[in-house]
Amino acid sequence: MRRFLPRIALLACAFAWLAMAAALSAQSTPPAAVQSPAVAPPQPVQQPKAPPAGFAEWKKAHDQQLLTDFPWLARFERIDAEMPPPAPGEDRVVFMGDSITEGWHLETSFPAKPYINRGISGQTSPQMVLRFRQDVIDLKPKVVVILAGTNDIAGNTGPMTLGESENNLASMADLATFNHIRVVLCSVTPAFDFSWAPGQQPAPKIDELNEWIKNYAAARGYVYVDYHDALKDARDGLPPNLSRDGVHPNPAGYAIMAPLAEAGIEKALAQTGWPSSAATN
Secondary structure (H helix, E strand, C coil), rough: CCCCHHHHHHHHHHHHHHHHHHHHHHHHHHHHHHHCCCCCCCCCCCCCCCCCCCHHHHHHHHHHHHHHHHHCCHHHHHHHHHHCCCCCCCCCEEEEECCCHCCCCCCHCCCCCCEEEEEEECCCHHHHHHHHHHHHHHCCCCCEEEEEEEEHHEEEEEEECCCHHHHHHHHHHHHHHHCCCEEEECCCCCCCCCCCCCCCCCCHHHHHHHHHHHHHHHHCCCEECCCHHHHHCCCCCCHHHHEEECCCHHHHHHHHHHHHHHHHHHHCCCCHHHHHHHHHH
């Protein structure tokens, strides 16, 4: 019996050593459940678009002008006062609007036509309402072509609802009708974004305002001209081949707009019994 004791002791030591080695091995390998997760690569940060060149100077002058002459009556005051009345048989037309109208060279698109441009860059519909008598009614046109709403949505004179824009468009149309001026209401041109006021997602708002303009014109007997559908791209914006900045048409864009405007003016001039009962109710 004593002969087996040393062997038993050696076997016990061997088993103890093996158990200790296994324990140390288990401690050195962390379980899969607690391994550190893979770190996702950093995503690129979207940098905000830089405002257009000269925007800071324009904004400073614009804000100062709002404080001293909100509708900017002084812009055309002297020219309007010096303009003679229409000649007999003259089909005078005034284009009322913002920079999209101001940038339209009417003498190129409508040569030899008595068309007057009263667009002012950056303007909103409340500003246009306030200068409508001086810049439209007092010029005694037969037709007024109204294009407004882009800068309302951009918030150029502060936040505005679409309902407020609609009321201002209706007010201009009512003023024209009362003064026996035929009305052409135009759809707001497409825009996917505004470089001077980015991130506002204007496209669906423009669509909604245009739907109201179309329905309002039909209900009141006004002529509706749809620039939007003729200009828009797959994003519901203004494509690069028709615009330098996605908002303002270039000559190719105006070349599409011109025959639409001319057809609208001719339709308005052909209306009989103006103002119609629909427009005055």
